[in-house]
Amino acid sequence: MKRRFAVASLSLAVVLGLGTLPAVAAGTAPAAQSPDVDVTKVKAHLTELHSIAGRNGGTRRSTGQGYRDSVAYVKGKLQAAGYTVTEQPCTSGCSSGAGPNLIAEWPHGDANDVYMFGAHLDSVSAGPGMNDNGSGSAALLENALTLARQNPTMQGRVRFAWWTDEEQGLNGSDFYVRSLSSAQRSAITAYYNFDMIASTNGGYFVNHVTSAAAAPMKAYWDSLGLQPEENTEGAGRSDDYSFEQYGIPTSGYAMGASARKTSAQAAKWGGTAGTSYDPCYHRSCDNLDNINTTGLDRASDGIAYTIWQRAVGTGDDGGGDGCDTDPVVNGGFESGSSPWTGDTGTIGAHSGQSAHTGTRFAWLAGYGSTHTESVAQTVTVPAGCTRLTYWLHIDTDESGTTAYDTFKVKADGTTLATLSNADARDGYVQRTVDLGAYAGRQVALSFTGSEDGSLQTGFVLDDVSLLAG
Known part of the structure; x- marks a missing residue:
């Protein structure tokens, strides 16, 4: 017997040392080959972005100095880590005076098998934009720095982007994709977007959750028992849409904006039913107090898992050869x-x-x-x-x-x-x-x-x- x-x-939660979800500890990545991304370092980037806003009228709007200072901060970190970094001025379609897109490429791996990871760096005029979208920007930055520190053997190419003028109509990312040649677009195997990944009353949403591009993102959150749902609220409203318009596969994480959490979602994820996922959406209170650290940690680690699954080792999206x-x-x-x-x-x-x-x-x-x-x-x-x-x-x-x-x-x-x-x-x-x-x-x-x-x-x-x- x-x-x-x-x-x-x-x-599962107890075995991983998590207690009962949603309290998740660092170091819970389900794949040994993907690193844990230190959420305290992600929050340190958020603190710097918040300070930049504070020095510039409480905002990081794309047309202001707060945005340009944000670009300078991210760029400096990336250059010091060994990235090939480009500021791309948005010369058509953007708001007058909008700052540049920031593009950073890790110069290793197959340049014809590119995995892009992007987040918009601008805020609305009303506030510093810590969740929208300092959260996505900071998580991407620390993932980029983690990749550089780990320096694994690359099969695919990883390219990070911080977009300008998203809040005025996805203008920065639209300009970027329009500026690419057909061959350059074809080299992008998938684009992943991260917009509002620390909503205080948030849910766990994946863009195109059942798609092949979404597979590693969903798998990571599934491994934490989160049962993520489709990001219906964000459909067509963030920078992934610019890539979708040209037939490039997309996915990404989000935790929700002004839509209200349902009773079923509150039962599954915690939080308050009938209340917005982010009660400070596009408001001055979108500050450092408006950050869900647990969600930010889970998203940051899920980004790393996706990078490692897609570009490190096999370097394919499930359709390529190899078993590294x-x-x-x-x-x-x-x-x-x-x-x-x-x-x-x-x-x-x-x-x-x-x-x-x-x-x-x-x-x-x-x-x-x-x-x-x-x-x-x-x-x-x-x-x-x-x-x-x-x-x-x-x-x-x-x-x-x-x-x-x-x-x-x-x-x-x-x-x-x-x-x-x-x-x-x-x-x-x-x-x-x-x-x-x-x-x-x-x-x-x-x-x-x-x-x-x-x-x-x-x-x-x-x-x-x-x-x-």
Whole structure:
């Protein structure tokens, strides 16, 4: 019979040291290869932007000195970190006297496979714009500096942008995209936008949440149990729209503006139903007190996760070749439960079984009574990285060749492999499933162990991986 220690049945939040969501600690990125972005450093950039506004009439409007000083601050940090930085004057379509766009490129990786990450740097005239949009600007800046400090081997090219004159009609980003040649636009594989990612009564919204571009953004917030929703309020209202107009795939994070939080959203995310996501939207009170640090931390880390998933390692968006970075995160279960979902209490260093490698594994079923347990993870399957492998030990009290208890591997609910008590062997056996039919797609992988009414069969799973195939 199966015996579990209490630690094995802890919830995802407790395993990660989070307590109950939404209180999230630093260092919770679900992928070991993506770094934690220090939210205290993000807030230090916000403090400087707030001080700049304070020295310039309480605003960083695109046509004022507060905006130009903001550009100078961000530019100085980026140049010192080794970026190729360009100020692009907006010579048509922008407000008279508007300051420049700021474009920073990390000069490594394939220049024909560009991932852009952008945020508007200007505020409205009424206030300093700490949430709108110091939050997105500061998070991008610290992500850029983190990338430079880490200096990983790049496959794709990462380009950051801070836009002018967004508040007057998306003018800076529109000018930028219009100024590109057809070839330059085609080189942009995806654009990610970050506008208002620290709303005090906010929700967790992803632009085009079901799209391929959004896959890593959604996966990160899914791994924290946030169940993000589509950013309907922001559709067509921020700089990603300028890229959409030219057919460039887009996504991004937002936490909401003047729309009101629903009762269902308050039940899911906390906060106050019937109240605006940001009660200080476009007001003078959009200051340093108007920042949701928890949301800012989650968004900042999700940006890093997306950069690493898209441009570091495989360097593709699920449609390219290569398998330099394993798309399966925490496949050996050594880093807690994240980003696995389902019966995560099956994951642990349980008494009575042993790991294939390390100390932790997922022990599915094994009770000797009618029981079903599953663990699942959503991954993007790159072309050329389609061989799903896993190590499975089947421990059974059944005998003979009749399949009483089963283990199933599924992709998006379709069963790809079935094993049973009749397949039991001594120790672990490596098994392989072909995911070639899912290449270039996001897919939900699940592993399920089921028992009938008597005689236990435990399915002990470890070291799940996607390999070149």
